[in-house]
Amino acid sequence: MNKFLAATAILLITATTSVAGTFSFPSDDPAASVEIPDDWQPNETDYGVEGNSPDAGTYISFDVAGDEDMDQVMTDVFAFLEENGVVPDPASQHESKDQLNGMPFQTIDWKGTDKDGPVSIGVGIIGLSEEKIAIVTYWASTETEAENMPEVGKILATLKPVN
Template sequence: MYRTFACALLAASMPLMANAATLKFPSDAPVATITIPDSWQPEETETGIQATSSDSAVFFSVDVADAKSMDKVTSDAIDFLSKNGVKVDVKTQKETPVSEVNGLQMTTLDWDGEDEDGPVSVGMAFIADSGDEALVVTYWGTKGDEDKHDSEIADMMMSIKMAH
């Protein structure tokens, strides 16, 4: 996962993927945009957008937060993972220093874990600009199978922009 987010930082000059839609979310009052491959079947949620790779190896979501709701949005993401059988090994936590992507500040946390199918990578990215809005990216990928989606993940991360 760390490698995936690191690749996203290095891939800024790469063209965006074909057969993908740029989505504004939430649709009623857009805070951000992201480009997600159509094959991932992106769908809007109450707080953002989520998608799963066509082979179900990777779950990816982006939720909108602000200073008041950041803790709740993060807690909800952790609860979602837990409800889906993801067990995180907290001793494996890695934190990346703040970096800049598309003019936004991003920090990531990554862990090893497992779900009903075996070993997984779990990650969260916290993305903010100088405004009040922020984004919480949640990632859950099956070890081994997730690697073939590195370029799609990098493209999605690089496509995130605030909508103001």
Template sequence: MKNFVMAAAAALLLSTAAQAKDFNIPSEKPVASISMPDGWTANETDSGLEGTSADSAVYFAVDISETGALDKTIPEAAKFLEQQGVKIDPKTEKQKQDKLNGKDAVFVSYAGTDKDGPATIGLAIVVLDEKSSLILTYWGTKGEEDKHGAEINSIVGSIKAAK
């Protein structure tokens, strides 16, 4: 997997065969659901869910946000990543507008570093409706993250708006 945008696009084409645990975002009054693969550590947060691969090579989070507050989203996500020891190289920024499971989405990817060295970093905003959006945050250690491509595709492909 070369970057988050490629993983998200591939997820639209792949089916999910791996076993997974389903979560509602947020758990009370859900606006969306997501599945995390077995073997991943998954924790509910105040605004969503975060998960880490068994070898800690990949981190993936989904958070709920108000659609009207999206202008603050990327800076807040970058601040969170910085607090986790992830450094973004802003010169490597790539943006793409697309659909994710039928919803409008903006994908932003970067190169950078984490505690283990070079890393791929991705952020995405998925607009569910006029009130709610999902913020996806991803980073993976280069070389190691490739082992988790199918799992990442299954996570991204599992994201669905609540009915």
């Protein structure tokens, strides 16, 4: 995840990319927007939007939560990872705080495994407003993570609150 934050910082300054368009989420009461390229096959979820890299090596999702549903959204994030066989190594847990697009960004990341082998796992919490946060879920094969990281940084650089 340190690579994740470093790539994000660099790409926030220099990134340009062709993207599918802007996804405002959740669709019933948008609190944030993000751009995800068509080849990442973006989908709407219950609380946000998700995408997978063209090589299926990197997954990223963005969910919005407020006080009333934060516990449920966080439970759903970890249930999703567990349902997909993603197992973090607790000894590798690392926490960090930073800024992303002018918003406070806290991450917890781990090394771990899934059915295909070693993975990097990250859950980030981004303060969109006093009432809402965005939860970023990141899961990437260590085999293809480096080649997908530039696009992940470009995606993250487009995340912003909806006014």
